[in-house]
Amino acid sequence: MSNVLLQLNNWYAGYGDVDVLNNLHFTVKEGEIVALVGSNGAGKTTLLRSLSRTLKGRGDITFAGRSLYDETPEKVFESGLVQVPEGRLLFDQMSVHENLLMGAYRRQGKAAIDASLERVYGLFPKLYERRQQRSGSMSGGEQQMCAMGRALMANPKLLLVDEMSLGLAPVIVDQLLEILSTIRNEGITVLLVEQDIYAALEIADRGYVMVTGAITQSGSADELRNDPHIREAYLGL
Amino acid sequence: MKRLLPLLLIIILGVLTALPWIAGPTLVQFAINALMLATLAQGWNIIGGFAGYASFGNSIFFGLGSYGVAIAMVQWNLPFGVGLVIGVVFSVLFALAMGVPVLRLRGHYFAIATLALSQVMSAIFSNLDIAGRNIGLVLPLLRSDTLFYELSLGLLVIATLTVFWLSRSRFGFGLIAIRENEDAAQSMGVNTTRYKVLAFTLAGIFSSLAGGIHAYWITFIDPNSAFDLSLNVKMIIMAVFGGPGSVLGPVIGAALLSAISELLSSTLSSVASLFFGVVIVIAVILMPKGLTDCWLRFPVTGWRYFIHNIRQHRL
Numbered sequence: 001m002s003n004v005l006l007q008l009n010n011w012y013a014g015y016g017d018v019d020v021l022n023n024l025h026f027t028v029k030e031g032e033i034v035a036l037v038g039s040n041g042a043g044k045t046t047l048l049r050s051l052s053r054t055l056k057g058r059g060d061i062t063f064a065g066r067s068l069y070d071e072t073p074e075k076v077f078e079s080g081l082v083q084v085p086e087g088r089l090l091f092d093q094m095s096v097h098e099n100l101l102m103g104a105y106r107r108q109g110k111a112a113i114d115a116s117l118e119r120v121y122g123l124f125p126k127l128y129e130r131r132q133q134r135s136g137s138m139s140g141g142e143q144q145m146c147a148m149g150r151a152l153m154a155n156p157k158l159l160l161v162d163e164m165s166l167g168l169a170p171v172i173v174d175q176l177l178e179i180l181s182t183i184r185n186e187g188i189t190v191l192l193v194e195q196d197i198y199a200a201l202e203i204a205d206r207g208y209v210m211v212t213g214a215i216t217q218s219g220s221a222d223e224l225r226n227d228p229h230i231r232e233a234y235l236g237l
Numbered sequence: 238m239k240r241l242l243p244l245l246l247i248i249i250l251g252v253l254t255a256l257p258w259i260a261g262p263t264l265v266q267f268a269i270n271a272l273m274l275a276t277l278a279q280g281w282n283i284i285g286g287f288a289g290y291a292s293f294g295n296s297i298f299f300g301l302g303s304y305g306v307a308i309a310m311v312q313w314n315l316p317f318g319v320g321l322v323i324g325v326v327f328s329v330l331f332a333l334a335m336g337v338p339v340l341r342l343r344g345h346y347f348a349i350a351t352l353a354l355s356q357v358m359s360a361i362f363s364n365l366d367i368a369g370r371n372i373g374l375v376l377p378l379l380r381s382d383t384l385f386y387e388l389s390l391g392l393l394v395i396a397t398l399t400v401f402w403l404s405r406s407r408f409g410f411g412l413i414a415i416r417e418n419e420d421a422a423q424s425m426g427v428n429t430t431r432y433k434v435l436a437f438t439l440a441g442i443f444s445s446l447a448g449g450i451h452a453y454w455i456t457f458i459d460p461n462s463a464f465d466l467s468l469n470v471k472m473i474i475m476a477v478f479g480g481p482g483s484v485l486g487p488v489i490g491a492a493l494l495s496a497i498s499e500l501l502s503s504t505l506s507s508v509a510s511l512f513f514g515v516v517i518v519i520a521v522i523l524m525p526k527g528l529t530d531c532w533l534r535f536p537v538t539g540w541r542y543f544i545h546n547i548r549q550h551r552l
Contacts, residue, residue, distance in 0.1 A: 052424070054423075073423060073426070074426045074428050077426035078426060083424050085420070089418055089424060091414060091417035091418050091422075092417065094417060102414055102425050105407070105411065105414070106425075106426040150425070
């Protein structure tokens with residue numbers, strides 16, 4: 001429970017000469033759900049791109065005890081750091097089933113992949129009902145389920161969920177959050193990146209608040225939820 | 238039907254192999270051309286149909302293959318086979334060197350960049366002494382249509398088997414993922430750059446071999462005919478007409494369109510290209526996913542197939 005899974009230390013990253021992230025420190029422990037919240041332009045996406053190694057950056061980055069600094073995005077993915085990307089990025093013309101298989105693209109062994117499929121269909125019965133349907137023709141919530149299922153097919157150690165709630169009805173968001181809790185109980189660590197601070201803190205153990213490229217506050221979800229500054233700035237209470 | 242298809246293909250292949258001994262010289266010459274176009278369409282299918290990158294640079298590989306054979310045979314007195322290898326080496330080097338920067342571009346930008354590259358190559362070869370500058374090169378004459386026919390047929394079979402393998406391989410699945418959503422493919426651990434460059438290279442190898450065989454058959458090449466853009470347009474039309482991303486679509490498309498084009502130009506020569514254009518416009522409107530898709534879906538949906546497609550175009 002207390003092993004550090006992902007750690008960023010003295011992390012700087014940006015585009016061209018401009019650093020968006022300045023001296024960032026960030027930790028995710030095994031088995032946690034961590035929420036990373038911040039408004040538009042806070043640097044959440046830059047941080048995620050640093051983690052997936054599609055953006056170079058400077059500093060220390062370790063995942064599961066290994067430095068990721070010189071790894072390619074494919075190797076990062078293979079080592080178990082898997083994204084559920086913002087906007088879902090499904091293969092619209094492919095069926096739900098094919099989308100899920102794409103998640104297992106870098107895995108070998110049919111038996112293990114079939115077992116994962118069964119697990120994902122167990123978590124999302126709706127996906128099983130629609131497994132032959134073109135993924136692009138489904139509703140937003142179902143598409144988000146498909147994106148989550150696809151990521152799970154990669155056998156992740158850490159699931160990076162980017163802006164999951166975007167454009168979805170609150171009821172659906174609650175369902176998805178519940179599923180994330182279930183996933184965590186099965187031993188997968190979750191990093192939830194959200195603008196919707198309220199939704200994120202509902203299930204998270206800990207949270208980080210990001211403002212203009214720096215982490216301004218961190219603590220347990222309860223602490224953050226009750227913090228007067230956050231209540232004022234983000235929740236409008 | 239599924240079980241009959243391999244048998245049917247073997248019979249067709251047998252008849253095609255025997256064609257030079259049963260058909261007249263005009264038909265064999267037409268067939269050599271059609272086989273070459275089918276190979277080019279199949280090559281384009283790999284990068285355009287599977288990976289979804291509409292390349293206008295495939296005629297460059299055709300030209301490099303042609304010049305590989307011509308330079309080897311005329312300037313260096315090397316045998317034809319060595320010339321083919323030289324052409325392929327040129328093409329692979331070109332695909333690797335140009336593929337990395339050009340394949341970073343997407344959609345129209347990729348198409349325009351490859352379009353420009355083929356003009357650049359034509360200009361470069363017009364100024365090379367070894368390639369005979371503007372005048373081109375005349376190759377030694379070999380009067381054996383049968384040999385060129387069988388070579389072309391063999392190449393098409395290899396290209397089609399490669400695409401068949403591709404359609405069932407992890408590599409091919411990765412290319413389809415790139416076509417469907419490149420960002421998603423990358424986030425699922427597909428090494429998109431490597432895959433695209435490999436697909437471009439593979440397409441280049443087949444186009445180059447087709448160019449090499451064609452050059453020796455025609456016995457004369459110059460920069461304009463070697464790097465002919467209209468050839469690239471033809472391979473795209475044939476692949477798209479037949480069914481991009483399918484195994485047999487480009488071959489069927491090339492065979493049908495070659496035949497239609499040949500019949501039209503022999504019966505009503507002056508308006509032939511107009512008719513050819515009309516055939517293509519109608520085909521694109523009625524069956525945008527190509528003949529193969531139409532063949533599979535028409536029995537299920539009937540005439541609604543065409544109505545649905547017309548509606549999709551919002552005509």
